[in-house]
Amino acid sequence: MLTAGATQGSAGVGAAARGGEARPPALSLLQDLSGPFDPGHLESDSDTLDDLGLSQVVDGLTKGREDWDLRPLFLTRATSVATVRYRQAVFRDLENEQVADAMVGFCRSMTGYRELLGRIARRRHAPQQGAWFLEAAEVYCSALRELACQLETLELDSAGLLGWRDFLLGLTTSTQFSDLAREAASIREQLDRVQYLVEVVGARVTVRRFMGEADYGEELRAMFARFQQGEARSHLFQLRVPPALSVVEERVLDLVARLFPEPFAEVQRFWSVHRGFADPTVLAVERELQFYLSYREFIEPLRRARLEFCYPHVETDARSERVLGGFDLGLAVRLAQRGQQVVTNDFELAGEERLLIVSGPNQGGKTTLARSFGQLHHLAGLGCPVPGREASLLLCDELLTHFDREERLEDLRGRLEDDLARVEEILGRATARSVVILNETFGSASLEDGRRLGEAVVERLIDRGVLGVYVTFIEELSSLSPATVSMVSQVDPGDPALRTFRVVRQQADGLAYAMALAERHGLTYSQLKRS
Amino acid sequence: MVLTVHLLYPDRGLDPKTDPPPGSADLEADLGLDGIWKAMAGGDPFVLDVARRVTLHSLTTEEVIRYRQGVLRDCLADQKSFEELYSLAVAAIEGDRRIWGLASRRPAHALRRATQSLDLLLPLLRRLRQVIEGSMSGLPSAGVRSMVSAVRSDLDDAYLAGLDSCVQGLHRLSETQSISARLGPGNQGTELELRVPSATRVGWAERLGLGERSQYSFQIAPRDDAGLQALADLVDRGINSGVEAVAQAADHVLDFFSVLRFEVGFYLGCRNLHRALSDAGTSLCWPEPLSSEEPGLRCRALVDAGLVLRAPSPVVGNDIDATGCRLLVVTGANSGGKSTFLRSVGLAQLMLQAGMFVAADSFAAMVATSVQSHFVRGEEGEVDTGRLDNDLARLAEAVGRLNRGALLLLNEPLSATNEREGSEIARQVISALLEEGVTVILVTHFFTLATALRGTPTVPVLHLIAERLADGRRTYRIRVGDPMPSAFGSDLLARFELVGEAGRQT
Incomplete structure (x- = not known):
């Protein structure tokens, strides 16, 4: 309405x-x-927005401000x-x-x-x-x-x-x-x-100029004042004043306009002029x-929860990137509402490095890191302060993503085909100024097929010179070339069941998690030697 | 000027909603006030509540005590008039409650109900005036006289006639409403106020179509339900604040009756208690409040009124003269009447400070700034750290409530610990309180404590003992006497020691 x-x-x-x-x-x-x-550059790919958790962020940013149609502003880098x-x-x-x-x-x-x-x-x-x-x-x-x-x-x-x-x-x-x-x-x-008097007798309504008739309530109060023993109790009804005039009020108003023609004529003249x-x-x-204030308002609870935002240094031909204390904006908002701690992560691409290869235990913050990486580029492109204490980023032309989603297709073969088609499309569009984020792509392929496909894709991405993130369980991808950087999601060494959501630069060995579990059961070498 | 009923205080009322002062729960339990209040209530729960609130809010000046004694004397002399005032107030409150029943949702309903209330209340005001003009007008107390003159001047014939025509006007209000308004946002009528309809009507010139029109009308068709509803909504908004005034008018009259019921209720409660105690054969007296420069108390044949009401057998009264004393120490035989004596003094003190009579041949006591009690709870002689902790916490609370000129009733304090420690703690507490201007009445079986307090040089002390005849029989009488180490009742002492030993063995 x-x-x-x-x-x-x-x-x-x-x-x-x-x-x-x-x-x-x-x-x-x-x-x-x-x-x-x-x-x-209008980010119109709804899959990409969903992949990066930006759909929810933009929904949150524009909520209650629908009148201003802010959505295009938050989608255009x-x-x-x-x-x-x-x-x-x-x-x-x-x-x-x-x-x-x-x-x-x-x-x-x-x-x-x-x-x-x-x-x-x-x-x-x-x-x-x-x-x-x-x-x-x-x-x-x-x-x-x-x-x-x-x-x-x-x-x-x-x-x-x-x-x-x-x-x-x-x-x-x-x-x-x-x-x-x-x-x-x-x-x-x-x-x-203008002051007027409405006299109601049954269903007959008469409108007159107000002639100073005495206030009924005042007279009554004066009459009964001598009985008042203390504070008077309120008997006012909270009556809903309708937002629009009722039919009766409109007819009364028409008559008021006839009783006081001059001011009403003035109003009409003002309107037409x-x-x-x-x-x-x-x-x-x-x-x-509204664009600025909505963003400011959106991140306000996070700032109060002591999460830092910064103004990133951006360049259109940046060959290296660095972010300290980055986090997923949408996730942080949800956590802050529940009063929960938000884990931040650092990452860097320096020198020849082009791709972050993220592996490690599931549910350990790999997808969050990939999202956060994409969000940072989008938000930086909007000119907004971004999650993190320090950031220098590429002002990218395209932000290309592919996140594996099990619900996409039941049929594994169909899913693999779908993945391949999307990766083809991405490789077709990506330039040396693009950011590409792939999350468990080819997850439906066999390990060996997945490894071969993954290696091919990583090589092509490096050739193209894009910056990006590749989340995978295939650890071999992390040591493919000097352009790849291995990052591993961490578990709490004392309690491997505890997720830390911390993802750090570390050689993928596939053992950290298993080792921590073993230690908890007293099965490490040193533990066994000692006993 | 506000029509007021000031039967409890010369210059104010007692807000029935204020909480009883701190320490009231202890007093209630320690002095057995419940039984007194029940007797005062005579089956009326409202009076029970009044009795409770008024007796717990002790008076602190001699003047107000005498003021209440005067009204109470008048009440006992002209019970019928007081009863009639009370039933008028009840008729007003109960009658109004029946009218209001469910909450109104519209001002128009509220107007009808408030008008009905006033229809009910006006005749009761006239009746009130008649009662005042009857035998009450001859009563001598300042309280009654001020009420009589207030009612006479505020409810005079002219005013009562004015109220009648005012209420007739309210009846007309349900048919015709004049509502003034200004233009608000969107030119919607705002600042709607109910107005007294004026007699001005359209002049002849305008009726002939000459000159400016001064009014316009329209009629809502009888079947136009939406239109009629919209009109009703508009009228509701227009009369809202006016109706509030009507409802408040009814409230005010009703509040007056509530105050009347509360204050008269207290005196009828006293009357009920007076009747119950007299029926039990107890002699009652008007106690004499002593100024604070004259501490202590004196009494003849003082009994515990609560015990009289509970026990059908004759109760032993005590004669004590502790005029000028700031510390009374009662020691002596177990079950010898020490606690009963302490209760009788506490109760008499509270009744004195409520402006009531006292169950004694005579009673005079200083007016304390506050009365506090600390009675032992649970089994006497039982030693247990949890109980001691609890006991000390309660004692600290009671002490915290004391100020200069207060009266503290102590019954077996620190008995949750052994005599040596308990005596020392209690001695330190009591000495400090005496120095701070508190008057203490102490009941203790600690010989060590009692003898330690004998030497207190700073204030006059009176030592009392529970009387025990040579053959060991107790008379339940308290008399002047120094504490004796053998006064505990060796039989009981022996039994406790046995229990103690048995306890240690298991």
């Missing part, structure tokens, strides 16, 4: 604005419009480093609580504004619509004035917010804007003076602010 209404409403205003003069937004918080246009830095600077400015509070307040007011326009679209009754329109104008004017006033005193560094401040100062001091605000205030004053008053840049920036 709300979505439909607000969309209609904003569409209405947009259309009206274009009716006057088609003005494109003068400013964007997402990229520097004075520089070369960054078209961005910047193609230029300049765009990423432009956005990072805005995020940095928003780390200042005062700046963030000002923006949150502004967005809240604008949400109210949209809601009012939605009401106009929903209910065709001029005396009400006029009132909603007047209120929308008031909300709009005061929201912009207040924000302009707040930003004047705050220190800003980002080109985006500095531009927004300049724009606001210009807009709010324009004659057009002041006229709008002044007219609205004067009409409001007239409406506030100022239709589409909202500036298109304001509406565009408001949406972009």
